[in-house]
Amino acid sequence: MGKSGPFLRSLLARRARASKEDPARLPERMGTASLPRPAGKLVWLHAASVGEAQSALILLDALLERDPSLHVLVTTGTVNSATHMARRLPARAMHQFVPMDHPQWVAAFLDHWRPDRVLWMESELWPNMLAAIKSHNIPAVLINARLSARSVKRWRLVRKTIADLLSTFTIILAQTEDDAANFRALGAARVVVTDNIKYAAAPLPLDDAALPALFAAIGARPIWVYASTHDGEEDLACRLHTRLSKTLPDLLTIIVPRHPERRAAIVETCARHNLPAALRSTGALPTNQDAVYIADTMGELGLFYRIAPLACIGRSFSNDGGGGHNPIEAAQLGCAVIHGPHIQNLAALFDEMNAAGAALRLRDEADFEAQLTRLLTNSFACDELRDRGAAFVMAKAQILDRVMSSLAPVMAAA
Known part of the structure; x- marks a missing residue:
């Protein structure tokens, strides 16, 4: 399990007691799936919280519409985002909580789901997860990407490490020209500006x-x-x-x-x-x-x-x-x-x-x-x-x- 395992288990337990985790689904946060992998092509779409999840749904609908044989696994990291997804996920899409960034939990997650592509919609770069995606040779895309000048200044101190993490992504789709320039400054090879996908959202649902x-x-x-x-x-x-x-x-x-x-x-x-x-x-x-x-x-x-x-x-x-x-x-x-x-x-x-x-x-x-x-x-x-x-x-x-x-x-x- 490694030294971080007991600490992360304790952290998850505390978060569950504070209603920040779903107690019934804690195994998902440790890489144990609660659903079977569907047969055929599977794209893994990760969004951190409610805001990213709303943007992810825009992309999800477009992916499923364009490929009737595709299944999409959507992961998020918060209880509210899971609730949001439960109401909105269409057929051929399923939700799991993303595992915490522990090597064994990440490995268990990837071994079960075996995604053909990874679409990452979160500003945090998780070292163990990205390293595992790269070692599995899974094509990955960083979508709706943002990177502030302050982050660039901080990350320049570990530029080689950050450049290695960014190399996991085949392409980075940045929100603005400034974001794109900041990613390039940290060693990203292929960056395209596509604007903020939130602009393309369908109106919020209402009864x-x-x-x-x-x-x-x-x-x-x-x-x-x-x-x-x-x-x-x-x-x-x-x-x-x-x-x-x-x-x-x-x-x-x-x-x-x-x-x-x-x-x-x-x-x-x-x-x-x-x-x-x-x-x-x-x-x-x-x-x-x-x-x-x-x-x-x-x-x-x-x-x-x-x-x-x-x-x-x-x-x-x-x-x-x-x-x-x-x-x-x-x-x-x-x-x-x-x-x-x-x-x-x-x-x-x-x-x-x-x-x-x-x-x-x-x-x-x-x-x-x-x-x-x-x-x-x-x-x-x-x-x-x-x-x-x-x-x-x-x-x-x-x-x-x-x-x-x-x-x-x-x-x-x-």
Whole structure:
């Protein structure tokens, strides 16, 4: 097992107790499959968490559509991503948790699944996994790849090691020209810019049958959505609601937390601000007495993008330093997009949307209040922002074709 085995087992057990792992599926994290390998061609598509999983689904659908004989194994590393996949995986696709980066667990995983191709959609480079893929001579592609200048500076100290890891990939599909240049600086031989595959995503799924009840409950009230919120942003939403309600007394603020398990803390935050709140997970709809509606369910963000004219993208004002979440999803479903200053994880995407007038950057809390007031009281301004967002999304519709074209030579012999 090696020295790291007991430590990793202990780590998995602790994570399971903290609900960060699925206890019933811990063997998968140690390389033991819970499903048989299907006969025939198998592509392994790995995505780290929910964000990457959503992008992976775009690619997955295209792969299966173009090759009716293909099966795809999708792996992820988080419980939420597994839940997301369970709802979305089509026929000929199956999900497993990715094994932790222990040599024996990696070997067991590869020996069972024997993938013909590997498509890797994660920024982390796992040394044991990539070395094993390379030693098995499995063609691999790094997709939707990002690499910051800060990472390049850090990795230059071990450039030879990083170059060896990157040599596992037949080709690297980078999101931007800057990303491509950074990969080349670390020794990557073949890098192509295909843009961010998130641009090519189908709209988030939504239950159309749930719309009438929500529309009826909300009525003519002005509403806005704070989407995929993190710690600190619910408190900000409550402060804004309290001030805006002086001008818009029937305002409804909808909070969709990124992690629904934080619901108790969010309810407490609303109570501290004396704002009545309803929890969607209880089956409740917002009443006229509710100031805040907490959508603490998984997979319903699309529903709230559809009913609201305006959304602020979460983790752009959060206490953890921010980073942002995908704004395309809101624009696709007709929401005007606003966001805070801390969107470094998707900076290129937000910058491009801002330059096109398809999103609006908020400098600080005061600017947030001013712009939220303007957009909620001026339907022309809000509609203009929505329309520019829709136009931006339409202009990005060809990205998937570029990705598939770049993959074609690698996939041809699979």
